[in-house]
Amino acid sequence: MKIAVICANGKEGRQIVKEGLERGLNITAVVRGENRSVATQAIQKDLFDLTASDLKEFDVVIDAFGAWTPETLPLHSTSLKHLCDLVSGKNTRLLVVGGAGSLYINSEHTAQVMDAPDFPDVFKPVAINMGKALTYLRTRTDVRWTYISPAGNFQADGVKTGKYMWGGEELLLNSNGESVISYADYASAMIDEAVNGNHIRQRISVVSE
Template sequence: MKLVVIGANGNLGSKVVKQALNRGHEVKSIVYMCNTESLGTEVIDKNLFDLTQADLGEAEVIISAFGGGFKANPVINKEAYEKYIELLEGTDKKIIAIAGAGSLYTDSTHTMREYEVPGYSPKLSAISQNIKLGVDKIKERNDLKWTVVCPSRKFDLEGPYTNNYKVGINEEIIFNEDGNSYVTYEDLAAAMLDIAEKDLYNNKVVTIATVSVSKEEL
């Protein structure tokens, strides 16, 4: 499969690239102002918002690990989804885009989202609200192929690759066998690639949780 990975040099994107290459996929990495020697792929050094459909070439699936970060204006997270729509229009490509746990509902009642919980970080709340606004925009586009993927509450950079994860499809926080809302970066990367390979969850928002991690692995 031909893939484009946006944010290929980041914590999540670099894991997506590595796993994709291990699975035998052809990968084009989109990075911005960084050292790309370790990626081992074709590289385009370009800001997400400057990308064109031509940059995507013959890729069948775009995996976006883009995140605006804490220093950027939170509205950039909404604008990212507007850019995804622009990149997809008139094509048969699919995008699998990372979102955030903060934009999910807290439970099955769907009465409150994570960012609305009292005491939630104001900065994270603004980021999550803008992610939700962006997701709402892409939800309107049933003529495009997309899947939005949210991590669990605890998103563990140092956690192991277990390739044993569960998927929530109701836009709400899910819990694993240990009673935690927890996912490793490695397992999230694996889930995004599985969605790409099997063409799963079209036009849906999903969330991923690592099923279980032993104390020895943490």
């Protein structure tokens, strides 16, 4: 299996590359500048400059793109559209590092995490734009995509426990009543999905046990 990790220099991208290589998978880092991941194979190219030819040899493409400033937030949608167009109609699977803000907090699926009164205002613009990207992704029936939302508390420096639970469209709590996962455990879940491919054209979620 050949896997490309786009934006492999980011914090989650580096974790995914590391996890994949530790399992003996063939991982290529896709980076805009110098490769700072542990991958020895790299494509040095801006995401928007990638072509279908660049990705044609990969079984799975993992999109770890993230944007945080007001002027770059719309890139969540435009970057995803670009990647979808590159793998349209092909067997290549597109796995997306998603957000938790668009997870539902009721069984009717009428209220999302970002709608809650205690959701921090500072994170709302990111959550809204990542939610728009997911809405767009759902229209792409020509792409074998999977969108993986982390738990509400996504911990960059959290430890790797190796234990997690899959969820669906709703915010999932663990046995301690918490919605939390480390970047390392999320990377494990991402690589598991890359290998197994159990959730084609679905949004799923993951939480530490």
